[in-house]
Amino acid sequence: MISRASTRGRSGALLAAPVVLVLALSPFLGAQQTDRAKRLGQRMMCVCGCNQILTACNHVGCTYSHGMLKELDGRIARGDSDEVILQSFVQEYGPTVVVDPPKTGFTGLVWLVPIVAPLLALYLVWELVRRWRQRATPAPAAEPSLPRELLDRARREAGPQTDE
Amino acid sequence: MPYVGVTLAGVQIFFLTLNNFVTSPFRVFGGADPSGALHVARLSDGSGLNPLLQYYEMVIHPPILYLGYTGFTVPFAFAMAALLGRYPGEKWIHITRRWTMVAWCFQTVGILLGAHWAYAVLGWGGYWAWDPVENAALLPWITGTAFLHSVMMQEKRGMMKVWNVWLVFVTFMLCILGTSLTRTGVVSSVHAFAESSIGSWFFTFLGVVFLVCLAAWWKNRDYLRSDNQLDSLVSRESSFLFNNLILLAACFAVLWGTLFPVLSEAVTGNKISVGPPFFNRVNVPIALFLLFLTGVGPLLAWRKTSYDALRRNFAWPLVGGIAAGVLALALGFRDFYPLVCLILSVFVTLTILAEFYRGGRVIASRDGTNILTAVGELTMRNTRRYGGYVIHFGMVLIFIGISGSAFNQDQQKEMSVGDALSLGPYTILCQNFDQPSTANYTSDRATLEVFRDGKSQMMLYPEHRTYLASQVSETIVAVESTPLRDLYVVYAGHSPETGRPVIHAYLNPLVKWIWFGGIVVVLGTGLAMFPNRSSALVLRTATEKTWGENRSPQAATASAPFLQRTGHD
Numbered sequence: 143m144i145s146r147a148s149t150r151g152r153s154g155a156l157l158a159a160p161v162v163l164v165l166a167l168s169p170f171l172g173a174q175q176t177d178r179a180k181r182l183g184q185r186m187m188c189v190c191g192c193n194q195i196l197t198a199c200n201h202v203g204c205t206y207s208h209g210m211l212k213e214l215d216g217r218i219a220r221g222d223s224d225e226v227i228l229q230s231f232v233q234e235y236g237p238t239v240v241v242d243p244p245k246t247g248f249t250g251l252v253w254l255v256p257i258v259a260p261l262l263a264l265y266l267v268w269e270l271v272r273r274w275r276q277r278a279t280p281a282p283a284a285e286p287s288l289p290r291e292l293l294d295r296a297r298r299e300a301g302p303q304t305d306e
Numbered sequence: 307m308p309y310v311g312v313t314l315a316g317v318q319i320f321f322l323t324l325n326n327f328v329t330s331p332f333r334v335f336g337g338a339d340p341s342g343a344l345h346v347a348r349l350s351d352g353s354g355l356n357p358l359l360q361y362y363e364m365v366i367h368p369p370i371l372y373l374g375y376t377g378f379t380v381p382f383a384f385a386m387a388a389l390l391g392r393y394p395g396e397k398w399i400h401i402t403r404r405w406t407m408v409a410w411c412f413q414t415v416g417i418l419l420g421a422h423w424a425y426a427v428l429g430w431g432g433y434w435a436w437d438p439v440e441n442a443a444l445l446p447w448i449t450g451t452a453f454l455h456s457v458m459m460q461e462k463r464g465m466m467k468v469w470n471v472w473l474v475f476v477t478f479m480l481c482i483l484g485t486s487l488t489r490t491g492v493v494s495s496v497h498a499f500a501e502s503s504i505g506s507w508f509f510t511f512l513g514v515v516f517l518v519c520l521a522a523w524w525k526n527r528d529y530l531r532s533d534n535q536l537d538s539l540v541s542r543e544s545s546f547l548f549n550n551l552i553l554l555a556a557c558f559a560v561l562w563g564t565l566f567p568v569l570s571e572a573v574t575g576n577k578i579s580v581g582p583p584f585f586n587r588v589n590v591p592i593a594l595f596l597l598f599l600t601g602v603g604p605l606l607a608w609r610k611t612s613y614d615a616l617r618r619n620f621a622w623p624l625v626g627g628i629a630a631g632v633l634a635l636a637l638g639f640r641d642f643y644p645l646v647c648l649i650l651s652v653f654v655t656l657t658i659l660a661e662f663y664r665g666g667r668v669i670a671s672r673d674g675t676n677i678l679t680a681v682g683e684l685t686m687r688n689t690r691r692y693g694g695y696v697i698h699f700g701m702v703l704i705f706i707g708i709s710g711s712a713f714n715q716d717q718q719k720e721m722s723v724g725d726a727l728s729l730g731p732y733t734i735l736c737q738n739f740d741q742p743s744t745a746n747y748t749s750d751r752a753t754l755e756v757f758r759d760g761k762s763q764m765m766l767y768p769e770h771r772t773y774l775a776s777q778v779s780e781t782i783v784a785v786e787s788t789p790l791r792d793l794y795v796v797y798a799g800h801s802p803e804t805g806r807p808v809i810h811a812y813l814n815p816l817v818k819w820i821w822f823g824g825i826v827v828v829l830g831t832g833l834a835m836f837p838n839r840s841s842a843l844v845l846r847t848a849t850e851k852t853w854g855e856n857r858s859p860q861a862a863t864a865s866a867p868f869l870q871r872t873g874h875d
Contacts, residue, residue: 193579198430238579251566
């Protein structure tokens with residue numbers, strides 16, 4: 143037998159768990175603000191073939207990332223806008239330098255399909271479930287098993303005693 | 307099942323052909339001169355192992371991932387055999403359940419070891435970059451997870467037979483696709499060291515496998531009719547259905563993003579990059595919905611769940627989750643996804659704990675034992691179900707660990723001896739630079755003292771090594787890992803302008819939860835594969851029964867309840 147007090151104690155321990163978790167994360171709430179170079183660097187890929195974000199590529203001996211980051215700093219110091227900087231990098235290194243594919247034209251499909259496909263799949267599942275449930279409903283008998291006169295008489299007699 | 311042997315042999319013949327005739331691992335390096343004579347390239351001791359792979363986890367990461375990939379061949383072979391032979395019932399599923407779980411477990415461990423290697427060796431401060439080869443390992447893991455869930459629908463209700471067969475087929479094909487992405491270099495990756503020119507072989511094999519699967523299914527599709535229909539949308543069946551839908555959506559999104567650069571180049575002639583932000587934007591909401599289903603699904607009843615049962619099972623976990631969210635908001639949490647992840651993690655954890663507690667309480671009150679003994683007894687009576695809950699809890703820990711990345715901080719600085727770098731609560735003071743060397747490499751090493759609140763806490767020694775044989779450099783990261791945060795310090799090289807060493811420090815919260823969650827997942831999988839205690843009693847009873855006629859009727863009656871399997875999912 144479990145006493146109510148001990149049950150409350152365990153419930154309290156269970157409810158304390160989220161508090162501990164939140165407190166564990168709270169020292170990180172004051173995360174630093176990234177500067178503009180870091181933010182822009184995260185919108186570009188290193189073109190050395192490592193397939194990493196520009197600011198994340200720290201391959202020792204990478205012949206691209208250091209120069210690209212210096213160039214980025216230089217353009218920011220010159221006062222270029224974000225879009226101008228991105229376009230200049232595309233001109234220089236090709237379209238693979240941009241992390242996010244453009245949302246227009248053929249490359250827009252990369253964004254569109256992962257949204258449309260699950261919705262389509264959801265619709266198909268919904269349709270499947272609907273069909274299953276329809277099949278699960280028993281079909282009414284084609285002919286009543288009792289003579290029609292007998293059924294009519296039973297309905298008349300039961301009518302006053304039953305609600306619609 | 308002769309078809310099983312044929313299928314396994316077919317797969318084996320393909321790989322043995324590759325190894326023996328196409329890309330032998332014992333190939334001689336060199337070439338023919340104009341006269342046709344073969345000149346063997348001679349290196350006294352070779353170039354050594356790729357420096358990136360000179361790390362102890364690399365001894366076990368590839369074979370473990372390999373076991374995951376190859377393990378999925380067994381359920382594939384049994385599914386194919388059941389279909390071709392039109393074997394009745396779900397016998398192939400019972401036979402392959404442990405095989406599937408073992409393969410899935412190895413795949414999980416292989417992926418996590420790869421992530422840990424990337425974290426400890428590549429030195430960019432993270433563990434998952436959505437690299438095409440990482441994605442290739444994730445894809446069969448996702449479909450394998452979907453199969454492990456949907457297979458229960460077939461076992462319990464005789465439903466989703468076509469779906470299950472195709473999930474196994476797709477999982478196997480994704481294993482082959484993953485291998486081909488790693489080995490062919492179709493997409494650019496940090497794993498380029500494994501590239502060779504065997505792409506056409508792999509894609510031909512993949513095409514043949516797909517056609518065989520399609521033909522086998524088409525010819526025998528009438529054998530796969532469902533025995534039952536869905537009775538209610540609020541039921542275990544529908545939760546599995548949605549769980550599978552979400553997992554397949556995630557799988558498709560990852561596959562789509564991975565292969566889109568190739569598709570774009572084929573259609574428009576321009577190769578583009580699909581980087582981590584795409585995968586994060588698409589997959590994070592999907593993963594969170596999956597986390598929600600992880601909490602909801604196991605507590606719904608088969609066929610139909612009543613309102614009372616819903617209220618009974620979900621009220622307190624829901625209150626706990628919302629309370630955690632309110633508390634987090636009060637403490638200043640403003641990032642949407644980590645907040646949702648926190649709420650759902652608490653919700654799922656409480657549903658799991660409540661499930662153990664409810665079952666344990668019944669046994670405790672009946673047997674007069676304490677609750678912990680009762681929970682142990684409960685778990686051992688239905689290892690599959692409660693092992694599954696342990697796996698779910700491990701996944702919750704992994705989700706919490708991943709959500710910590712929203713709070714990552716980093717600082718980079720050119721440093722000389724005596725310089726300091728501040729990051730979060732830490733101050734890193736540069737004490738010394740030296741150049742230790744071994745027969746294998748020379749190294750630039752920093753000696754850093756870490757202070758917290760003015761008190762010295764630890765010494766860290768990040769390195770930047772150059773391997774002599776290959777003349778390739780790499781970083782050796784210094785990580786101080788605690789359950790709350792990792793202080794991760796990289797010797798990033800030297801500034802080209804000043805020649806001074808560059809130190810890059812990261813503060814990554816909760817990373818350890820990911821590795822610990824992985825261990826919990828492995829333990830849960832082991833538990834789920836363990837035979838039920840009641841099954842052992844069934845065996846014992848059956849053995850006693852066959853031993854003779856001398857058992858008393860009372861003894862037979864006493865053991866009768868054990869003849870009924872109590873295990874359920």
